[in-house]
Amino acid sequence: MAEGTADGRAELDRRGGPGHTVLLALLAAVPLVKIAWTVGGGSHTREVVTTMGVPNLGEVLVGMVTTRPLLGSLAAVVTSRVVFALFAARGAVPSGRSAGAVARTVALTLVNPLAMGVLCWVFYGPWWGLGVLLASLALRQGLVQEYRAGRRPRPHGRPHDAGRPAAVPPAPWRLRLVAAEQWAALLLTVLVLPVTAFAAALDGLAWDTVLRCEVAAGAHSEQSRLIELRREGNGVVGWDLHAREVVNGLACVKEESLRVRPAWWNS
Secondary structure, three states, X not given: OOHHHHHHHHXXXXXXXXXXXXXXXXXXXXXXXXXXXXXXXXXXXXXXXXXXXXXXXXXXXXXXXXXXXXXXXXXXXXXXXXXXXXXHHOOOOOOOOOHHHHHHHHHHHHHHHHHHHHHHHHHHXXXXXXXXXXXXXXXXXXXXXXXXXXXXXXXXXXXXXXXOOOOOOOOHHHHHHHHHHHHHHHHHHHXXXXXXXXXXXXXXXXXXXXXXXXXXXXXEEEEEEEEEEEEEOOEEEEEEOOOOEEEXXXXXXXXXXXXXXXXXXXX
């Protein structure tokens, strides 16, 4: 493999790879798309965003991720790979064959997938957690092998640890395995995760708790369904799904269903 190509891949890793760009784009776009579709777009979206505050838009994404196992699991796998690529490009994967080097490689390979697996276990259940753990481990083996073999340059242009001989070319089957892992990671990152995220944004489910509250309507009050935007005193500030405006709600009771409108593909 050409050195220039290896240099380019290592530099891409140092920037977090394509996953870094995709995650940033989704972080910026998905919450706004979610609000716009859920509340009806236009001035309604501006009203909700103004009430929530731009710094709190992350709460929309958190609400989506924690209530949708597939989206949360995909995000965990991609994030795990981005973090690993970032640290591997900075020399975190030792290339030696000593017991200490192998132990450090195993620890580096396991710690983030285990953390992501535990989080998904907590939110979605043991099978989701196990799936995230195994997928995260599988989608970093190619990077581990390439950095340990010296096929991706290390920081300061050092392709190998100082004083070590050049790496033995890997077997063809190993190269095919690495290529398949990298293509799978790329497909997951640039296609599957974005499609799943935007599908969740357009599914017609609220991003936060749906409440039935007493809302002032002139001289009297009436029951109305609200999407909670923030807590305030002994009530909430929420988006009134019937009046289509931000209101104050009192004596609120949580509803089990998050469904507030049909999904985009059913409308």
